[in-house]
Amino acid sequence: LGLFWQSLPVRCTGRLFYAPVCWHSSSMPELPEVETSRSGIEPHIVGQEIVNVTIRERRLRWPVSEDLDNRLPGQTIVSVDRRAKYLLINTTGGTAILHLGMSGHVSIVPRDAPAGIHDHVDIGLASGHALRLRDPRRFGSLHFTENPTTHWLLKELGPEPLGDEFGGDYLWRKSRGRRVAVKPFIMNANIVVGVGNIYASESLFIAGINPKRAAGRISLPRYEALADAIRSELQRAIRAGGTTHRDYYGGFGEAGWFQQELDVYGREDEPCHRCNRPVTAIVQGQRATYYCKHCQT
Ligand code: ZN
Numbered sequence: 001l002g003l004f005w006q007s008l009p010v011r012c013t014g015r016l017f018y019a020p021v022c023w024h025s026s027s028m029p030e031l032p033e034v035e036t037s038r039s040g041i042e043p044h045i046v047g048q049e050i051v052n053v054t055i056r057e058r059r060l061r062w063p064v065s066e067d068l069d070n071r072l073p074g075q076t077i078v079s080v081d082r083r084a085k086y087l088l089i090n091t092t093g094g095t096a097i098l099h100l101g102m103s104g105h106v107s108i109v110p111r112d113a114p115a116g117i118h119d120h121v122d123i124g125l126a127s128g129h130a131l132r133l134r135d136p137r138r139f140g141s142l143h144f145t146e147n148p149t150t151h152w153l154l155k156e157l158g159p160e161p162l163g164d165e166f167g168g169d170y171l172w173r174k175s176r177g178r179r180v181a182v183k184p185f186i187m188n189a190n191i192v193v194g195v196g197n198i199y200a201s202e203s204l205f206i207a208g209i210n211p212k213r214a215a216g217r218i219s220l221p222r223y224e225a226l227a228d229a230i231r232s233e234l235q236r237a238i239r240a241g242g243t244t245h246r247d248y249y250g251g252f253g254e255a256g257w258f259q260q261e262l263d264v265y266g267r268e269d270e271p272c273h274r275c276n277r278p279v280t281a282i283v284q285g286q287r288a289t290y291y292c293k294h295c296q297t
Pocket residue numbers: 272273274275276277292293294295296
């Protein structure tokens with residue numbers, strides 16, 4: 001499969017640092033980076049009045065609506081939430097729904113900081129700073145809505161993996177009668193959001209479940225182990241992501257989460273951490289899957 005991770009120097013907001021880059025595979029921000037972004041920007045933007053919105057490029061994954069620059073100025077930011085991999089910037093007059101796409105990140109910059117070629121959106125704040133979206137590949141998106149819970153991007157999403165609705169019994173109930181393999185099942189955002197490819201492989205290893213097993217043929221206790229593994233992997237990644245630098249949040253350069261040791265992901269033919277037999281790599285639904293044939297049944 002030839003997936004590998006490598007560190008490359010990346011220049012960001014004027015400083016050089018080492019960011020991990022994944023070749024041949026998505027380096028998309030996952031739930032933990034988005035949560036790191038959320039907690040990173042929160043203290044800088046909550047309570048701030050929006051003084052202006054500058055959109056230099058509307059052609060993101062979906063065109064950025066003029067509602068955004070028309071409706072946000074004059075409003076005050078009351079909270080920043082995360083739903084799946086969306087950041088919800090809630091204001092007194094509506095919500096901006098931001099997705100970082102494949103390569104996006106947000107940062108807090110002085111309002112007059114010169115914009116780079118990929119700095120597509122600035123939300124200017126009364127503090128003299130701006131929330132800046134940089135997105136070189138423009139797979140991110142930005143929407144304005146008065147009611148995020150009914151917005152088309154969000155309304156079909158399954159529960160949050162770290163929320164109360166999610167758990168082993170939920171997965172067990174949802175999977176009855178389903179022949180789909182368990183790995184694509186847990187990666188389906190209509191079932192549960194935020195379980196990316198790495199987390200799916202790692203969680204199935206921890207729970208000892210073969211990723212090819214039919215979702216409908218897994219017992220409740222095994223789903224309880226799997227739900228626990230998903231939660232603990234995501235929480236571990238969020239903690240790791242929270243330890244990186246202060247003026248740069250999420251996305252392409254956010255180092256924290258996969259510096260943690262991985263058990264199977266990206267370790268084809270390397271010894272399993274439990275049984276020492278070689279880790280197997282397969283492709284499921286066009287995504288790389290890594291597992292131990294001996295430990296995962
Ligand atoms: Zn093993």
